[in-house]
Amino acid sequence: MSAHTSRNSDPDVVVIGGGPAGSTVSTLLAQQGLRVQLFEREKFPRFHIGESLIPETYWVLERLGMLEKMKKSHFVKKFSVQFVNAAGKLSAPFYFWDNKPHECSQTWQVVRSEFDTMMLNNAREHGVEAHEGVRVLDVLFDGGRAVGVKIQNVDGIMREVRAKVIVDASGQSGLLQNKFKLRLWDPVLNKGAVWTYWEGAYRDTGRDEGATIVIQTPSKQGWFWYIPQHDNIVSVGVVAPFDYLFKGRGSHEQIYCEEVDRCPAVRDRVADAKRVTGYFATKDYSYRSKEVAGHGWVLIGDAFGFLDPLYSSGVLLALRSGEMAADAIVEGLKKNDVSAAQLGKWGPCFNQGVDRMRRLVCEYYEGFSFGNFVRSFPQLKGKVTDLLIGDLFTDKVDVVWQPMESIYPPGKTPPKPWDSGTPPEIAANKVNELYLPEGLRP
Ligand SMILES: Cc1cc2nc3c(=O)[nH]c(=O)nc-3n(C[C@H](O)[C@H](O)[C@H](O)COP(=O)(O)OP(=O)(O)OC[C@H]3O[C@@H](n4cnc5c(N)ncnc54)[C@H](O)[C@@H]3O)c2cc1C
Numbered sequence: 001m002s003a004h005t006s007r008n009s010d011p012d013v014v015v016i017g018g019g020p021a022g023s024t025v026s027t028l029l030a031q032q033g034l035r036v037q038l039f040e041r042e043k044f045p046r047f048h049i050g051e052s053l054i055p056e057t058y059w060v061l062e063r064l065g066m067l068e069k070m071k072k073s074h075f076v077k078k079f080s081v082q083f084v085n086a087a088g089k090l091s092a093p094f095y096f097w098d099n100k101p102h103e104c105s106q107t108w109q110v111v112r113s114e115f116d117t118m119m120l121n122n123a124r125e126h127g128v129e130a131h132e133g134v135r136v137l138d139v140l141f142d143g144g145r146a147v148g149v150k151i152q153n154v155d156g157i158m159r160e161v162r163a164k165v166i167v168d169a170s171g172q173s174g175l176l177q178n179k180f181k182l183r184l185w186d187p188v189l190n191k192g193a194v195w196t197y198w199e200g201a202y203r204d205t206g207r208d209e210g211a212t213i214v215i216q217t218p219s220k221q222g223w224f225w226y227i228p229q230h231d232n233i234v235s236v237g238v239v240a241p242f243d244y245l246f247k248g249r250g251s252h253e254q255i256y257c258e259e260v261d262r263c264p265a266v267r268d269r270v271a272d273a274k275r276v277t278g279y280f281a282t283k284d285y286s287y288r289s290k291e292v293a294g295h296g297w298v299l300i301g302d303a304f305g306f307l308d309p310l311y312s313s314g315v316l317l318a319l320r321s322g323e324m325a326a327d328a329i330v331e332g333l334k335k336n337d338v339s340a341a342q343l344g345k346w347g348p349c350f351n352q353g354v355d356r357m358r359r360l361v362c363e364y365y366e367g368f369s370f371g372n373f374v375r376s377f378p379q380l381k382g383k384v385t386d387l388l389i390g391d392l393f394t395d396k397v398d399v400v401w402q403p404m405e406s407i408y409p410p411g412k413t414p415p416k417p418w419d420s421g422t423p424p425e426i427a428a429n430k431v432n433e434l435y436l437p438e439g440l441r442p
Contacts, residue, residue: 010035010161010162010163011034011035011036011037011129011161011163012029012034012035012036012163012164012165012333013026013029013034013035013036013037013163013164013165013166013167013329014036014037014038014039014148014149014161014163014165014166014167015036015037015038015039015128015167015169016038016039016136016139016149016166016167016168016169016170016175016303017038017039017040017041017168017169017170017171017301017303018038018039018040018042018044018116018120018123018130018132018169019048019116019169019171019301019302019318020115020116020119020301020315020318020319020322021169021171021300021301021302021303021318021319021321021322022038022040022167022169022300022301022322023038023064023116023119023120023122023123023128023322024060024064024119024300024318024319024322024323024326025167025169025300025322025323025325025326025329026038026123026128026130026167027064027065027119027122027123027126027128028063028064028322028323028326028327028330029128029326029329029330030123030126030127030128031126032326032330034329034330034333035129036123036127036128036129037128037129037130037131037161037163038120038123038128038129038130038131039131039134039135039136039149039151039161040120040130040131040132040133040134041133041134041135041136042132042133043132043133044113044116044117044120044132045113045114045116045117046113046116047112047113047436047440048112048113048116049112049193049195049280049282049434050112050309050312050314050315051109051110051111051112051227051229051235052078052109052110052212052225052227052312053078053107053108053109053110053312053315053316054107054311054312054313054315054316054388054389054390055096055100055104055105055106055107055389055390056104056316056320056389056390056391056392057107057315057316057319057390058103058104058107059104060319060320060322060323061319063323064119064122065122065125065126066118066119066122069118069122070108073108073114073118074230074231075108075109075110075111075114075115075229075230076108076109076209076210076228076229076230077106077107077108077207077209077210078106078107078108078109078210078211078212079093079095079096079097079105079106079207079208079210079211080093080094080095080096080207080208080211081093081094081211081212081213081214081311081388082094082208082211082212082213082214083213083214083215083216083370083371084213084214084215084216084265085216085369085371086216086217086218086219086220087218088218088264088265089371090213090265091370091371093208093211094370094384094385094388095207096385096388096389098385099381099382099385099386099389100389105389108210109210109212109227109228109229110229111229111230120132131153133153133154134151134152134153134154135151135152136149136150136151136170136175137149137150137151137152137158138150138175138179139166139168139175139176139179139297140160140162144294144295145295145296145338146165146166146294146295146296146297147162147163147296148160148161148162148163148166149161149163149166164296164333164338165296165297165298165329165332165333165338165343166296166297166298167297167298167299167300167325167329168297168298168299168300168303169300169301169303169318169322170303171301171302171303172302172303172306172432172434173303174289174299174302174303175303176294176297176299176303177289177299177303177304180291180294182289182290182291182299183287183288183289183290184287184288184289184290184418184419184422185285185286185287185422185426185427185430186285186286186287186288186308186358186418186422187416187418187420187421187422188286188362188365188415188416188418189285189286189307189308189358189361189362189365190241190242190243190285190286190430191222191239191240191241191242191245191284191285191286191308192239192240192241192242192245192246192281192282192283192284193237193238193239193245193280193281193282193284193309194237194238194245194252194255194256194259194279194280194281195225195235195236195237195238195256195279195280195281196236196237196256196275196277196278196279196280197229197233197234197235197236197275197276197277198233198234198236198270198273198274198275198276199231199232199233199273199274199275199276200232200272200273200274201234201236201269201270201272201273202234202268202269202270202272202273203228203232203234204228209228210228211228212225212226212227212312213225213226214226214310215263215265215266217238217240217259217262217263218262218263218264219262220367221240221241221244222238222239222240222241222244222245222259223238223239223240223310223364224236224237224238224239224259224263224265224266225237225239225309225312226266226269233276234269234270234273236260236266236269236270237280238255238256238259238260239284239308239309239310240259242283242285246281246283251279252279252280252281252435253278253279255281256279277437278436278437278438278440279437280434280435280436280437281434281435282432282433282434282435283430283431283432283433284306284308284309284432285306285430285432286305286306286307286308286358286418287305287306287432288304288305288306288351288354288418288419289303289304289305290419291340291344291347292304292344292346292347292350292351293340293343293344293347294340294343294344295338295339295340296338296343297343298325298328298329298343298344300318300321300322300325301317301318301321301322302314302318304321305317305354306432307354307357307358307361308358308361310361310364310365311357311360311361311387311388313357313390313392316390317353317354317357320350320353320393321346321350324346324349324350325343325346327346328342328343328344328345328346329343349393350393352393353392353393354392354418355417355418356387356392356397356398357387357390357392358415358418359401359414359415360387360388362415363404363415366412366415367409367412368404370384372407373403373404373407376403376407377400377403380399380400380403383396383397383399383400384400387400401414
């Protein structure tokens with residue numbers, strides 16, 4: 001039997017990884033009657049960072065049949081985002097509802113071990129055959145076309161699974177990105193993060209209770225996320241340039257405590273709280289893949305690209321890329337076309353959307369102030385909020401860039417594009433790593 005001929009037991013599609021991207025693509029494919037097998041190397045629930053959702057996730061969650069489950073969940077409702085500047089001044093909240101009076105303007109602060117399990121179980125309910133504790137060791141190729149995967153289960157037993165399309169949703173480990181050396185490191189966004197969880201830290205009340213607060217450090221070197229979760233827990237992390245945060249600064253605990261100590265807006269909020277976990281850390285250099293797809297394979301979520309977490313866009317991008325890839329796969333399988341052009345036809349539009357969010361991220365690191373901008377251009381507050389909610393895949397938001405440039409200080413130029421090149425000697429040393437407190441697995 002040729003590798004291209006599928007046996008009855010073969011799935012149409014194999015998905016590598018059961019994070020939000022993998023669950024999304026597989027659910028949408030199964031909804032269209034395709035046979036999908038998903039392999040996830042961990043047993044869920046497992047820890048993951050990425051806890052704050054943004055409103056545009058609503059539309060994908062709706063397609064997935066997840067909305068009712070989210071509404072019934074105990075996840076904290078998020079209506080807005082707020083910024084604290086280096087001087088400690090709190091901006092007015094950016095209420096998503098003011099911009100879009102629709103229920104999509106309320107989103108959630110999730111605990112990812114719970115959210116990812118809900119998403120994976122939802123995929124199963126839609127007919128996806130999802131296996132946990134099964135690692136994909138490699139993608140199998142025949143004449144340049146991906147034709148299957150080699151898997152290993154918890155007992156070490158290996159076998160091959162053939163499929164017409166392979167979706168890589170393996171997150172930052174980027175199975176195919178590594179295999180084909182497709183990763184391009186962002187030349188600008190080289191950050192690290194250290195975080196922990198607090199019980200009983202300060203919480204606003206009413207509709208501000210679930211707001212994400214982005215708190216700039218007084219030195220302007222970095223920022224804190226402040227994400228209120230259920231059970232009276234708040235996730236508080238600091239993000240800053242990698243060298244500044246980690247070089248010559250001791251343990252993650254020392255770094256974290258120093259940064260909190262230097263930042264009154266955080267120090268005061270956690271002063272009466274109890275720390276309930278150890279310290280987590282990550283090198284989170286932003287990157288993207290040179291290609292979104294090849295013959296018989298496609299990359300989604302962090303397996304395609306990772307963008308600095310400033311505006312909490314990661315899960316949205318995982319969901320949207322999963323959705324766009326699913327639509328391209330369904331169409332491709334109907335016309336028997338699994339070429340790179342077909343499976344990756346959504347890539348240019350997706351990249352443009354990521355570019356918009358990336359630009360806003362870079363502008364913030366280069367001194368952009370939401371407060372000042374909105375004071376100078378009040379008519380553009382809605383468009384900035386569109387970006388913050390993740391309405392990225394449309395050019396209507398591009399009206400903000402020229403006004404933004406008009407208030408640049410002398411000599412400042414727009415941020416370099418993501419693919420403008422990282423010096424090879426720097427790129428060679430980059431690797432994204434996650435450090436967990438003892439006893440936790442990823
Ligand atoms: C510090 C930090 C803060 C962040 N904050 C936010 C935030 O507030 N909001 C937000 O939306 N995003 C945030 N993110 C981003 C978010 O974590 C990711 O973008 C998101 O998890 C991507 O989902 P994914 O499904 O692509 O990958 P993942 O969630 O990483 O899922 C990939 C899955 O693949 C599995 N896997 C890997 N290799 C294999 C293999 N060989 N075989 C089988 N399975 C495999 C892994 O076990 C994992 O479960 C943050 C990221 C960082 C680093």
